[in-house]
Amino acid sequence: MQKTKTLPVRELLMPLPKHIEEKDGVFRLHHGTTISYDPHFLEVAKLATEQLLCNLGGEDILFKFQEELNEEAYHLKVSKNQIVIKAGTKSGAFCALQTLRQIALANDNLIPCCLIQDEPLYSWRGFMLDCSRHFFSPTFIKKLIDAAALHHLNRFHWHLTDDQGWRLPITGYEKLITVGSFRTELNYTETTRYGGSYTEDEIRDIQEYAHTRCMLVIPEIETPGHASALLASYPNLGCTKGPYEVQDRWGIFEEVMCAGNDEVLTFLQTAIHQISTLFTDPYIHIGGDECPHTAWQRCPACQKRMKDEGLDSAKQLQSWMTSKICKMVEAEGKRPIGWDEVLEGTEKLSLPSSLIVMSWRGEQGGIEASNLGHEVIMSPNTAGCYFDYKHLDSFDEPGNIGVTTLEKTAEFSPVSPSMDDQAKEKILGGQGNLWTELVTSARSAEYLLFPRLSLLSERLWNPQDLESFETRRTSLEKKLTLLDIQHYKGKSH
Ligand code: ACM
Ligand code: ZN
Numbered sequence: 313m314q315k316t317k318t319l320p321v322r323e324l325l326m327p328l329p330k331h332i333e334e335k336d337g338v339f340r341l342h343h344g345t346t347i348s349y350d351p352h353f354l355e356v357a358k359l360a361t362e363q364l365l366c367n368l369g370g371e372d373i374l375f376k377f378q379e380e381l382n383e384e385a386y387h388l389k390v391s392k393n394q395i396v397i398k399a400g401t402k403s404g405a406f407c408a409l410q411t412l413r414q415i416a417l418a419n420d421n422l423i424p425c426c427l428i429q430d431e432p433l434y435s436w437r438g439f440m441l442d443c444s445r446h447f448f449s450p451t452f453i454k455k456l457i458d459a460a461a462l463h464h465l466n467r468f469h470w471h472l473t474d475d476q477g478w479r480l481p482i483t484g485y486e487k488l489i490t491v492g493s494f495r496t497e498l499n500y501t502e503t504t505r506y507g508g509s510y511t512e513d514e515i516r517d518i519q520e521y522a523h524t525r526c527m528l529v530i531p532e533i534e535t536p537g538h539a540s541a542l543l544a545s546y547p548n549l550g551c552t553k554g555p556y557e558v559q560d561r562w563g564i565f566e567e568v569m570c571a572g573n574d575e576v577l578t579f580l581q582t583a584i585h586q587i588s589t590l591f592t593d594p595y596i597h598i599g600g601d602e603c604p605h606t607a608w609q610r611c612p613a614c615q616k617r618m619k620d621e622g623l624d625s626a627k628q629l630q631s632w633m634t635s636k637i638c639k640m641v642e643a644e645g646k647r648p649i650g651w652d653e654v655l656e657g658t659e660k661l662s663l664p665s666s667l668i669v670m671s672w673r674g675e676q677g678g679i680e681a682s683n684l685g686h687e688v689i690m691s692p693n694t695a696g697c698y699f700d701y702k703h704l705d706s707f708d709e710p711g712n713i714g715v716t717t718l719e720k721t722a723e724f725s726p727v728s729p730s731m732d733d734q735a736k737e738k739i740l741g742g743q744g745n746l747w748t749e750l751v752t753s754a755r756s757a758e759y760l761l762f763p764r765l766s767l768l769s770e771r772l773w774n775p776q777d778l779e780s781f782e783t784r785r786t787s788l789e790k791k792l793t794l795l796d797i798q799h800y801k802g803k804s805h
Pocket of ligand 2: 551570
């Protein structure tokens with residue numbers, strides 16, 4: 313019999329599994345292929361019928377339970393007549409399915425015989441989408457979650473509030489939607505009103521979609537800065553009481569939540585309580601970045617708060633607020649996450665140890681936080697994790713002020729050589745961020761995300777270098793094209 317020629321499995325996958333043994337022969341996936349499953353894996357098996365276009369019933373593909381396999385770990389054995397997947401958790405079975413799906417997409421449904429044993433290096437493998445600067449539809453968000461999950465990413469950080477729009481409902485604060493979710497002072501936009509928000513049902517639906525794909529959803533509510541949309545809706549929450557506008561310029565704005573006004577704390581308490589109910593996963597991101605203190609310096613209420621609390625500086629006042637907000641999150645049984653500015657002004661009031669620090673201004677914040685005993689997510693803008701930046705330093709490339717080449721992302725590591733073993737233990741993983749000041753469409757979001765997000769997924773799962781990526785770039789592009797995902801095809805550095 314003539315042998316079917318195919319690429320080896322290792323050229324079809326991104327991220328590359330930890331262990332692959334290539335074997336002779338292929339399994340042909342087709343509409344008649346059948347799936348059986350251990351009851352633990354009912355949900356994954358159903359998804360498999362959709363993603364591989366086959367049916368439940370027979371035993372061509374078999375999902376078996378093997379208790380001793382860790383979270384996200386799996387074994388995949390492909391022989392000519394059968395595929396056997398073994399996992400000890402739903403996430404393991406799901407990751408195996410994504411590996412299989414990648415091979416099917418890249419290789420015209422021919423699955424080369426092989427033995428794969430796989431598990432991730434880091435537990436936090438995330439991506440962030442800014443839905444405030446530009447609004448993205450639930451359909452598009454699901455498309456991205458699916459594409460990210462295909463790469464074994466497992467955290468969707470959803471940036472929902474900022475100066476340019478508030479995007480989720482809070483009962484009792486309806487103006488957040490009627491006022492805060494639209495901008496009308498249109499500097500850069502041709503329409504007369506720009507905005508949008510997600511309903512509770514849409515948010516629940518997106519979460520359900522993500523959970524089916526073993527992806528947690530982390531909502532971010534910016535505090536105390538980046539708050540113009542909140543202040544435009546409720547001017548009494550600012551130091552000068554307004555009037556304020558939902559911004560249509562990009563940048564950092566001086567007016568922030570008034571730290572001296574108890575109504576701000578009441579609002580935050582209410583918002584965090586409702587968000588904790590609506591979002592069912594264990595984390596809430598509380599922002600904390602880029603908060604100027606100019607308004608606080610001039611505000612009698614903020615100055616009084618500092619005096620009453622014995623605080624020496626506005627930075628300490630921000631830290632006082634961070635602590636208050638963290639306690640609200642903890643009281644709901646969730647873990648707070650903050651951008652690395654939360655480490656500032658902590659001389660008097662150390663931060664709650666449950667706070668997870670997201671290091672974005674390089675790696676220094678993450679290193680410092682890990683030395684203080686905080687858990688850390690690395691997302692340094694200097695080291696390959698900012699996907700709003702251009703792919704190349706070229707006038708013609710779309711993107712924001714910085715440059716993140718494919719090479720840079722391909723070199724990213726969440727741990728740095730200067731960390732000792734104890735600090736390294738605190739690094740949960742990493743994350744790629746897409747800020748969307750200049751990203752006006754779903755297509756341009758895809759172009760900026762891919763293939764950098766694919767590269768990042770590999771650095772967090774099983775790190776390979778750029779050269780290895782180049783051998784798999786064609787197959788990756790084939791998969792992205794089949795999924796109708798726009799992507800950058802230019803130079804790597
Ligand atoms: C950030 O990029 N301002 C967190
Ligand atoms: Zn104030």
